[in-house]
Amino acid sequence: MSASQQNPSYFQANNAYSASGVPQYGIPAQVAPPPAGVQLGISQQAQQPGIPSDIAAPAGDGSELSAAAGVAPPQHDQPIAAAHKSRRAYAVEQYAYGSGAIANDLGGTPPVDPSAVAAPYGQPAITAETSTYSPMGGVTSGMQPSSSTPGIPATPAYGGYQPIAGQTAAVSTSSSGFVQQFSNLGLGGSTASKAATPAPSSIPLNQLYNIDLLQQTPPTISDLSLPPPPIILPPNASVTNNPNVNCPLPYMRSTLNAVPTSSSLLKKSKIPFALIIQPYTTLRAEEAPVPVVSDSIISRCRRCRSYINPFITFIDQGHKWRCNMCNLTNDVPTAFDWDARNQKQVDRWSRVELNNSVVEFVAPPEYMVRPPQPLVYAFLIDVSAPAIASGLVATTARTILESLDRIPNKDKRTRLAFIGVSSSLHYFSVAPGSVPNMLVVSDLEEPFLPVPHNLMMSLTDCRQGIETLLSKMSDMFTNTTGTTTNAMGPALKAAHQLIGNIGGKIICLMASLPNVNPGKLEPRDDKKSMGSSVDKSLLHTQNSFYKSFAVECSKSQVSVDMFLFSAVYQDVASLSNLPRYTSGQTYFYPGWNAGRPEDAIKFAHEFSEHLSMEVALEAVLRVRATNGVRMSTFYGNFFTRSSDLCAFPSFPRDQSYAVEVAIDETITKPFISLQAAVLHTTCEGERRIRVITLAIPTTSSLADVYASADQVAISAYFAQRAAEKAFSAGIQDARDLVVTRLAEMLQTYRKELMTSNVGASAPLQFCSNLRLLPLLVLALVKNVGLRKSAQIPVDLRASALNLIGTLPVKYLMQYIHADLYCLHSLPAEAGYPDEATGEIVLPPKMNLTSALIQRYGLYLIDDGQTEFLWVGREAVPQLIMDVWGLPSLEHVKTGKASLPVVEGSELSKRINAIVGKLREKKGSIVWPNLYVVREDGDPALKLWASTFLIEDRADMGQSYMEFLTGMRERIS
Missing domain, CATH: 1.20.120.730 (Sec23/Sec24 helical domain)
Incomplete structure (x- = not known):
């Protein structure tokens, strides 16, 4: 029996969704009235016009173009596989059913995997010709909404299940807007120019629906997984009909999917116009490959220097192209239609850069100031008494040793350097074929390199010596007692002197506060000042050295990463300036001690992932836009070299950046184009340019601006x-x-x-x-x-x-907004791998409120950095036995812990599978620690976990209803 047959109401939350809970984009949308309780905005209250008869459906789905461009054609979603075992019923007769429930199951649309709607690169993105947008339920397939309220059958398990009285489902309906279709394009080598683009006013955009926020409580949190209003471009906006011509969400998304035509309208709307850019979506390139333009033909606009993309226009019988940014006419390169390697004519319309919004160009020599640099890691390891006592030195050395094969080294040029930091600087020298030597420098005023060579070791040539050094490093400092001096400032200057002429990464691992000039810091964590007006000064940099040194590092193509482990005050606010201005990252492990297996595993996993992450070197980012639009402010970890150029000594794959956009002139075009370009050197020593292009329609209507936000x-x-x-x-x-x-x-x-x-x-x-x-x-x-x-x-x-x-x-x-899961009453398929995808199926998410937490239940709170396993004070003994293998709740230890796998318990296996699935992150190195919280246990731990229930009133904060009520009073 399938899962949908066991729990029919659970899988019928909305008819617009397939059995897998993913929108079926291929079904044409039906014109439907707005749902009950939803008002049309004033711009849409007039009679709705029909679909224009001159917009015809395309002859194909674009799969031929996808195949020609080397991109897999769209794949249809598969239904959820049959469930494995039904949930086990437990003896709960003595417990009264509570009033809580999973709000997600009582109403609203089912969870949607974001990767299914704005997928990893290579899958079709949401386009106007394949779907419409329902503001109450995201992208729909045009089916009529179900009139029944979905829910899970009240199968008793660990205390049973009882829906909340009065809670109803959020209505999901098809938009009564228009279906935009691209007209057929003359492909297959035609060089005819595009048809005239219609004026902005002729493009029907997303519709505006009004709702009362006070009547939408509790909110349907599954809607957070839904895609934003789609970008509806005019017909023939692109030169090809490939589904990948506009940028997928993970790479670049805009706060507005319909841009105001004037600065006054943008200012009037009060909605910020900004871009969220993440050029890399995974830690390694093979996990999310991007199409590469293999030849050296890079066609750029002579005026604005933007790269050729799917939204340009070919003119003069295909011999020239008009830039979609500045309208300048440019010559098409003579080799644009010629394959120099195979010496034959190629189909222009199959070129990667005309079919994809995210591409990489292999840069020719003129894009290089110097030969590509090798990848260099300089490790600054705290070897003072606190670091030795906590086990930091031993754990760090062992993790690096075990990660040597994972460090990017395909070109065999990667180099490593090691400096120990305490009251002196301890340099380690390894020559090919020799044993390692330690050289100690006590002069901290003017640190110098004791020998000119062999301090920076080739990972390939000196592999045996590096392994010997790392295996003996922890023993070298076992007699270090009482030394609390931390000369991190001099060590940073020494490391910069060592690798500054090449560039690379300085990785600092510190367990104490730097207390030697330069970079000396003083303890300033006065508890009396917390929460007061003095508190804001504690976030300012205490010593100007960290900003000035960061600028020097950026000029030398050196980035800094900080791993901080102190059990007492370490001034993260000051030290984080180094990563902030050099495109690095700060990782904080408060109270870390290698004696706790959970601490050691977390750091070892994250540090190993950090070392194996591929990085782009000597990178710069520039964002260009259509005339009249400019980038005004940039946010993120980098150094702003000029008004529109951001410098990254090393470009990490686990960060994103925000760019605020300004409108300087009235826009007359039906859509604008924005293009981000990252010039970088790969870990293999190849110079490349990653180009990301996004096109957004324009509007002169305030209603359209809000409807597309x-x-x-x-x-x-x-x-x-x-x-x-x-x-x-x-x-x-x-x-x-x-x-x-x-x-x-x-x-x-x-x-x-x-x-x-x-x-x-x-x-x-x-x-x-x-x-x-x-x-x-x-x-x-x-x-x-x-x-x-x-x-x-x-x-x-x-x-x-x-x-x-x-x-x-x-x-x-x-x-x-953390995820909250109910684990004591799992759906039949949760915790098992999906037979179609092989991925572990997660239970539905709950609203973050204590009203849904039962005193006999088991819940998991996960914010991506920390996980909490909440156990109710009246949890039945059988639940404790199945999850921990213990006789009763009193035997369950609270605090940081590892979850055991109980032999013979199916529930234990399922919960461990869910926790393991939540720890898998392709775009992050974080390994969350798990804390067990008993409702009748440690009050401090309980208070910490309860702060994640943001819909409640706690710790001087308003509840969600109080927040909305205060907003209503504020704007009235």
């Missing part, structure tokens, strides 16, 4: 702005910035797009595609980085702000 991208932009504001002006200013921007958007919407209920008692109305933006803003200001609390250590707050300012969108949303 992306709530996730807006939240990511707010997070970047808040992190920058917190470090420069303080926590309170950062919180006020985010909340004020949200209030301005709500007020503008109420004033400009509502025609009724304008009194003081009016409902809090907003467009449905932004219905979860207030929840995300509340989650952001309740995050540990921005939370108003006197109990948060400054180091922990600074570390959280670094994460907020760098995490890719996928992990950022999880970090500010």
Whole structure:
């Protein structure tokens, strides 16, 4: 029996979805009225026109073009495989059924895998010709919505299941807008120019639906996984009809999928116009391959220097092309249609750069200032008494030793250097075929290199000596006692002197506060100042050395990564300046000790993943746009070399960046183009250019601007702005910035797009595609980085702000709005691999509120950095036996722990599979620690876990309902 047959109502949440919970994009959308309780905006309250008869469906699905371009054709989604075993019923007669339930199962659309709608590169993206957008349920296939309320049968398990009274399903309906189709293009070698593009006013965009936020509580959190309103481009906007011509979401997404034509309209809307850019979506290139232009033909505009892309126009019988950025006419290279390797004519329309929005060019020699640099790692390892006592030296040496085969070294040029740091500098020298030597330099005022050679070792030629050094390193400092001096500043200068002429990465592993000049830091974590006006100064840099040295490193193509382990104050706010301006990252392990297996495993896993991550060297990022549009402000870890050029000594694969966009002139084009280009050197020593192109339609309607806004991208932009504001002006200013921007958007919407209920008692109305933006803003200001609390250590707050300012969108949303799963009553298929994909099926997500947590239940909270296993005070003994193999709840130890695999327990295997699946991250090195929290256990641990329930009122913060009510009063 299939899973859908066992739980029919669970899999019928919305008829617009296939059995797998993924939208079926190929079914034409039907014109339907707005759902009950949803009002059309004023721009859509007139009679709806029909679909224009002159827009015809394309003859094919573009798979021929995909095959020609070397991209796999679209694959249809498969239904969920048959479930393995039904859930086990436990003796719960003595326990009254509670009132909590999984809100996700009681209503709203089923969870949608974001990779299915804006997929990893090579899969078709959402386009106007294949789908329409339903603001209450994302992209739909045109089926009529179900009138029944979905839910899970009340199968008793560990205390049973009882739906919440009065909770209803969110309505999902097909949009009553238009279906945009591309006209047939003359492909197969035709060089005819494109047809005339229609004016902006003739392009029907996404429709505007009004909802009352106060009536949408609790929010349907599964909607966070839905795609944003689609980008609807005019017919013939691109030269080919490939589904990959516009940028997929993971690489670059805009806060607005319909751009105002004027600066005044953008200012009036109060919605920020920004781009969230992540040029690399996985840690290794083979996990998400990008099409490569194999020949050396790079065609660029002579004026604006943008790269040829799918949105240019061929003219003069294909001999010239018009730039979509600045309208300049450029010559098509003579070799553009010629394969020099095979000496034959090629089909122009199969070229990679005309069929894909994300491509890589192999750069010719003129793109190089010097020969490609090798990959260099300089390790600065704290060998003072605190580091030895915590086991940091031994764990670091062992992890590097075990990761030598994983360090990128395909070109056999990778080099390593090691410097021990305490009251002196300990250099390690290894010559090919010789044993390692340690050279100690005590002069910290003017650190120097004791020998000119063999301090920077070839990983290939000196492999045996490096292995010997790492295996003996922990024994070299066993007699280090009482030395608490940390000369990290001099060590940084020495490392820069060692690798500065080549460039590379300095990786600092410190277990104590630097206390020797330059870079000397003083303890300043006065608990009395936490939460006060003095608190904001604690996030400022204490010593200017860290900013000035970071600038020197950036000029020398050197990046710095910080791994911090101190059990006491370590001034993360000051030390994080080095990674912030050199495109590095700060990793914080408070109270770390290798004696705890969980600590050692976490660090070893993350450090090994960090060493094996492929990086781009000597990289620069520039973002270009259509005339009248410019990039105004950049946010992220890099150094701004000029107004529009960002420098990255090494370009990491686990960070994202925000770019604020300004409109300087009135836009007359039906759509604008934005293009990000990353010039870099790969780990293999090849110079390449990664080009990402995004096209967005324009509009002169405020309603269209709101109807096409992306709530996730807006939240990511707010997070970047808040992190920058917190470090420069303080926590309170950062919180006020985010909340004020949200209030301005709500007020503008109420004033400009509502025609009724304008009194003081009016409902809090907003467009449905932004219905979860207030929840995300509340989650952001309740995050540990921005939370108003006197109990948060400054180091922990600074570390959280670094994460907020760098995490890719996928992990950022999880970090500010954690995932909550019910484990004591799993659906039949949860915890088993899907037979079609092989991926472990996760249970549905719950709303972050204690109202859904039962005192007999078992729940998992996961924010991507930390996991909490919450056990209710009345959990039945059988549940404890199945999960821990222990007789009762009293025997379960709380705190940081590893979850055992209980022999013979199917539930134990399923929960371990779920936890393991949640730890898998292709775009992040993080290995979350697991904390066991008993409801009747440690109050401090319980309070920490409860702060993730953001819909509740806790730790001086408002509940979600109080937040919405306050917003209504503020804008009235």
